[in-house]
Amino acid sequence: MGKVHPSVVILTGAGISAESGLRTFRASDGLWEEHRIEDVATPEGFERDPELVQNFYNERRHQLKTVVPNAAHRALAELEQGWQGDFLLVTQNVDDLHERAGSRSLIHMHGELHKARCQRCHGVFRWEADLGAMTPCPSCGAHGELRPHIVWFGEMPLELDRIGEALERCSLFLAIGTSGNVYPAAGFVRMVPRQARRIELNLEASMVAGAFPEHRTGPASETVPELVRELLG
Ligand code: OAD
Secondary structure: OOOOOOOEEEEEOOHHHHOOOOOOOOOOOOHHHHOOHHHHOOHHHHHHOHHHHHHHHHHHHHHHOOOOOOHHHHHHHHHHHHOOOOEEEEEOOOOOHHHHHOOOOEEEOOEEEEEEEEOOOOOEEEOOOOOOOOOOOOOOOOOOOEEEEEOOOOOOOOOHHHHHHHHHOOOEEEEEOOOOOOOOHHHHHHOOOOOOEEEEEEOOOOOOHHHOOEEEEOOHHHHHHHHHHHHHO
16 A cells, blocks of 8 residues: 555735734734725625725735735745645735745635625736726726625635635644634635644734644744644655
């Protein structure tokens, strides 16, 4: 019988992009200190004031152009290259730093800043430019129907079936730079088999730290490359 290769699922959050210069959500200088979630990250907020919401994401799209992946993003791309078993990276981040670092087997469960979606025809489009409240849909031509392809509060995250299947058969689960406040992602650690190895990498204990038998405390740019070296032997 051939060697059985372990399968890995990795969940990342805003903490992995912090050292690239993107603010996290819940730190004292985080995005949710300056902006109300209800205003910029809910379907109701978008209905009330589309201009405000589009500007919030336009600004973040601009900022993405000024940052680059850090050592933690690069280490995960290396891990994927060197890994013999199944590999799935699930990110809650809407930035594109994982793909720019070379990650390929990647799910953006909370959407992507570089995509727009039409509420009329449901088309999803790659989007680099600014979105305005009346920007026409490139496919059906409707005005005022394009929105950021971002999963807002109260909406269903993307590709949960595929993520669930990978979690159920993984033997290694890593959670990197995520505070464990937002479900369903925060509950993933409880969906992996009991015998799976579970490691949390964070600056501090997350809300779900108790579900992880192993912890690596420190900045992701240090802890992630170190763990990847260990895993690739
Ligand atoms: P949070 O801002 O809630 O948490 C960021 C986590 O990263 C915290 O636990 C920090 O301790 C940790 N952290 C910060 N800097 C770090 C570093 N250099 N190295 C390692 N860890 C570090 O962000 P998320 O958990 O990603 O959703 O938030 C989850 C979701 O809530 C986001 O996807 C977003 C937000 O509302 C949507 O916008 C849909």
